[in-house]
Amino acid sequence: MKQNIRIALGQMQELTHETMTYARQLGVSSVQLNTPNIPGEACWSYEDLYAIKKTCDDNGLFLESIENVPIRFYDKIMLGLPGRDEQIENYRTIIRHMGRAGIPVLGHHFMPNFVWRTSSEPGRGGALCTAFDLEAAASGINQVKYAANREVRIPDESVMWDNYAYFLNAVIPVAEEAGVRLALHPDDPPVAMLDGTARIFYKVENFKRAEAIADSEAWGLNLCLGCCSEMVYGAANVMEMIRYFGPRNKICYVHFRDVQGTMPKFQECFLGEGNYHPAEVLLELKRSGFTGFLMDDHVPSVINDSPWGHRARAHAVGYMQGLLNALELIER
Numbered sequence: 227m228k229q230n231i232r233i234a235l236g237q238m239q240e241l242t243h244e245t246m247t248y249a250r251q252l253g254v255s256s257v258q259l260n261t262p263n264i265p266g267e268a269c270w271s272y273e274d275l276y277a278i279k280k281t282c283d284d285n286g287l288f289l290e291s292i293e294n295v296p297i298r299f300y301d302k303i304m305l306g307l308p309g310r311d312e313q314i315e316n317y318r319t320i321i322r323h324m325g326r327a328g329i330p331v332l333g334h335h336f337m338p339n340f341v342w343r344t345s346s347e348p349g350r351g352g353a354l355c356t357a358f359d360l361e362a363a364a365s366g367i368n369q370v371k372y373a374a375n376r377e378v379r380i381p382d383e384s385v386m387w388d389n390y391a392y393f394l395n396a397v398i399p400v401a402e403e404a405g406v407r408l409a410l411h412p413d414d415p416p417v418a419m420l421d422g423t424a425r426i427f428y429k430v431e432n433f434k435r436a437e438a439i440a441d442s443e444a445w446g447l448n449l450c451l452g453c454c455s456e457m458v459y460g461a462a463n464v465m466e467m468i469r470y471f472g473p474r475n476k477i478c479y480v481h482f483r484d485v486q487g488t489m490p491k492f493q494e495c496f497l498g499e500g501n502y503h504p505a506e507v508l509l510e511l512k513r514s515g516f517t518g519f520l521m522d523d524h525v526p527s528v529i530n531d532s533p534w535g536h537r538a539r540a541h542a543v544g545y546m547q548g549l550l551n552a553l554e555l556i557e558r
């Protein structure tokens with residue numbers, strides 16, 4: 227059954243009584259977890275995944291997606307190193323467990339050296355916003371977030387493509403069988419090469435290539451509007467991604483955030499002051515046939531906020547709720 231566009235509260239590593247109560251207080255009925263704190267050095271058990279799902283159900287919340295297994299679970303897969311087949315076996319096990327537990331989407335990215343920022347800059351009213359400047363990154367200074375295996379560098383984009391294809395060929399049939407969709411997140415920052423390691427999901431064309439490799443309903447996108455907006459041509463990528471992948475039912479869910487500026491230099495910001503027009507984007511999503519969920523992603527650091535960002539997340543969620551409300555009205 228097709229669902230309506232809805233909003234999930236997200237980017238928690240753990241589901242506490244407090245966050246679940248907060249989600250309900252904000253008026254959302256679903257949640258997403260990012261790299262949850264689940265025991266396991268290389269794999270997650272069915273029991274642990276089911277326990278999370280059940281906790282959500284018991285608290286009146288639908289668990290929409292788990293985004294990302296820890297990088298150590300699949301670094302060899304991304305880098306094509308010996309040991310990747312064991313990692314793939316574990317990844318397949320996690321997919322099966324998720325399917326059995328009734329968790330429908332597993333998010334993934336393919337960035338061996340993960341998300342980079344080079345500074346935090348004051349944004350609106352002095353709220354701190356993370357920023358990236360390729361020149362600063364190249365000089366090796368101020369790397370704010372970094373989770374790379376610095377010993378291994380893959381300077382060749384075609385090797386990264388081979389690694390991604392090897393991964394998809396091994397996991398897609400299992401995902402199809404388990405009824406779990408694998409949702410790909412774009413590279414952040416979207417750049418072809420970072421610290422000597424090639425990236426492949428930094429431009430629109432490359433997602434089309436990935437879709438063709440997967441060739442399956444089990445593959446889709448975790449469409450991070452922020453990352454697409456960071457790409458050269460900014461907002462145009464956002465619209466192109468929606469117009470192309472929406473009607474193909476390939477957008478599993480959306481990270482609703484934005485930046486100012488585009489590669490090689492950008493800064494995160496509040497919704498409504500970035501490169502794209504949020505209402506226009508939501509309208510386009512609706513028109514494209516999207517029926518997944520929207521969620522808060524990175525948020526500026528506002529005054530007296532918690533490390534997770536309760537205050538700024540409330541702003542992002544409220545903003546999306548207002549947009550959805552208006553959309554419902556004009557569609558009546």
Ligand SMILES: O=C(O)C(=O)C[C@H](O)[C@H](O)CO
Nearest residue numbers: 293334335341411414450523
């Ligand atoms: O960088 C972004 O846009 C993110 O959302 C980072 C997240 O950790 C995301 O899960 C990366 O896959």
